[in-house]
Amino acid sequence: MSNEKKLVEAITSMDVDFAQWYTDIIKKADLADYSSVRGCMIIRPYGYAIWEFMQKDLDARFKETGHENVYMPMFIPESLLQKEKDHVEGFAPEVAWVTHGGKEELAERLCVRPTSETLFCDHYANIIHSYRDLPKLYNQWCSVVRWEKTTRPFLRTLEFLWQEGHTAHATAEEAQEETIRMLNVYADFCEQTLAIPVVKGKKTDKEKFAGAKATYTIESLMHDGKALQSGTSHNFGDGFARTFGIQYTDSANKLQYVHQTSWGVTTRLIGAIIMVHGDDNGLVLPPKIAPVQLVVIPVQQHKEGVLPKAEEIKARLQKNVRVKIDDSDRMPGWKFSEHEMRGVPLRLEIGPKDIEKNQCVLVRRDTREKFFVSLDEMEAKVEQLLMDIQRDLLEKARALRDKKTYTALSLDEFSRIIEETPGFIKAMWCGEQACEDALKEKTGATARCIPFEQENLADTCVCCGRPAKHLVYWGKAY
């Protein structure tokens, strides 16, 4: 179909140039645009609507697990940021500094928050006094700024949107439970809502968050075999509490330090959706977060009865489905391509011949399968197909991820895989940072995580040959 070809030609094939394919989708599907500010993007209505569905889903999960939303200032005084030594070392090189308010130079510089641990700690020190005040289970939806050199829409931008959970607990055990609970919330959200399979595990010391005792992560794999850190959950132990003096009197009237966690996911997950589900025709959206779940395309719409029928179908479906009619003056073929580009999960075609036969045509975005469905069974079929798509996207992504997950028993094998068939590499590690550094130096791969599901592939480290401590997932990452 020539109209369809035309639009398809407009985006680069992912095999030809994956980075360009990614950028093309963002532009053509109206997800985001560049702005006059270097490295900052404009999230357009279609992209922002996806974020809103993600927020709604996550926010409900946070509230179900007892969390409350708050809002902290976007500025952090330099002295406050510097309180925790590891933390400031990790973040100071990449913050934006406010030095003037109006015409006056400030006595103390303020950084635009890159993350808000220091502000939460400062607040917790003021409001936590007794064991009755614990736990504090706070979350914040906001934007943060990190002065990155190289940026790419959604994946790495100077400013991005995220949520950051910050909690304080009476005991180390409770903090650890919370850290894992929220990692599981993220993993479940990615799999059940975004249809993105993840590997859960712990970061190596080299890769952990600045100031954390331990960082846990969910890692996903993109079409091009690169990994994406998709969410992290940190256990701070009582490190920040000691620095900021966050103490409470326990039930025996003894002063104790609190134990803290933090956890976050960002708009980079929109990048993950593109790179896990997208194809050469554009975006493919999981129904649960698709702003439009079904688009009705009237065929020969000028013919009597077609548009009213399309309206009737919309009215019937919209009780349970996010549905839209495209009755613009474009040709149907153009419309098919356009809504494929935007990743709309289901297309419903209705024309004079269909009306005659009391049927409509349903087409799945993901498989392009076509179904001729009696209008009497339309609602049930649409609902069924949306569930099928949601499930199949996860299964397909899991199959691809598994296919692109390799094992390496030697450094040679490791290098060859990275070079020839990029993906996750499972390999044993001695636990020494020297080997992590050497592997990165030689192959560009980093330790993505020490997965919770350990296997014993070999007894020795893939790099140095000394006794192995852990199985690690390695990969090149965004």
Place this chain on the structure above:
Amino acid sequence: MSNEKKLVEAITSMDVDFAQWYTDIIKKADLADYSSVRGCMIIRPYGYAIWEFMQKDLDARFKETGHENVYMPMFIPESLLQKEKDHVEGFAPEVAWVTHGGKEELAERLCVRPTSETLFCDHYANIIHSYRDLPKLYNQWCSVVRWEKTTRPFLRTLEFLWQEGHTAHATAEEAQEETIRMLNVYADFCEQTLAIPVVKGKKTDKEKFAGAKATYTIESLMHDGKALQSGTSHNFGDGFARTFGIQYTDSANKLQYVHQTSWGVTTRLIGAIIMVHGDDNGLVLPPKIAPVQLVVIPVQQHKEGVLPKAEEIKARLQKNVRVKIDDSDRMPGWKFSEHEMRGVPLRLEIGPKDIEKNQCVLVRRDTREKFFVSLDEMEAKVEQLLMDIQRDLLEKARALRDKKTYTALSLDEFSRIIEETPGFIKAMWCGEQACEDALKEKTGATARCIPFEQENLADTCVCCGRPAKHLVYWGKAY
């Protein structure tokens, strides 16, 4: 009741010191806290939950009227801010400047957005080409920064949360319609959701937004007789469009400039809720935005059957009502005061004697009226009372506002009212800024608005005696 007194004594009476009363409520009801950053507040869970209910209600109204949410960068390059002359003059003195990113000094300073007209215009110039691209009906939820000298929680802070709508239209008429449509959305939201009556009108040229052709406003009156600008809607005409080159080809293939609007409300509305509905026992919340609409207080909760009954009541009510049980180890009197302080609209008391009689006690926060209600009729009564409270709060606020709205026919009378019985003053105005300046100089009052509902109180200006052009609402304002 002594426990109750104790808490009541903890806040200043509004007649003794209104400003202190206001601050006391914010602190005691856990709405907000001060932060380490001058002039920036921490919005605590209870305050933020109110904002979330306000957001949800407003966002639904925006979407019903065809608007879409987007997200623009938080930074504006200095050159972009300077493009529109009036606009930069209005805002440059009160912006925060980012001068360094990491360790590098920036080639061009970036201001933290005080408002986003310039960013939206820059984007619109890129994405609007044809009449088919119009209208653009965008909204953004975000935080903005204005470098204020004097700050007060919710009313005036360096950083505050808001929404800003920005729209572009083909014609001047459509832009004017939109400006008034959104003003009406705000007015309806304030009255129906927040139970705050407003006066709708137009700002004088002196008071209008920097760069606008016309600014419309909703003005409300606080308990202390001061006015609060509660929302504004601006018509920009094609001024910004000419500066930023936002043009489209019309259906006759001719180049035209778009006509634009913007409109916003902020977290200062939480300040309005406090100062319109609050009393000497604390906050009073309209049920529609109350995080907890009904609190169950078990009386003699250690007695057998009391707590299970409270749980049963909660389970029955929570289908339609946001309900919470306070089963802490405090005395009932302490709990009564505590939840009155937090403005919970309804209190439900249940004790052994009530259970025996198959009844409960319901107490209204606003009037303190007490109702003995059969448990069989509980749901219906609770629902009815919540509706009554919502309606009565608006009526009570309207009556007080009307009582505190005066007319002045002479400058003497004007000054005496401002001095002795602060409130809205209706007075005639010649339309000259000199008189506006003189009135402000002499009395501290500003023109709140030229109301849509005009009256002819006199033929001459209250200040200069020349022919009057408009009736104006005057007042001292926050």
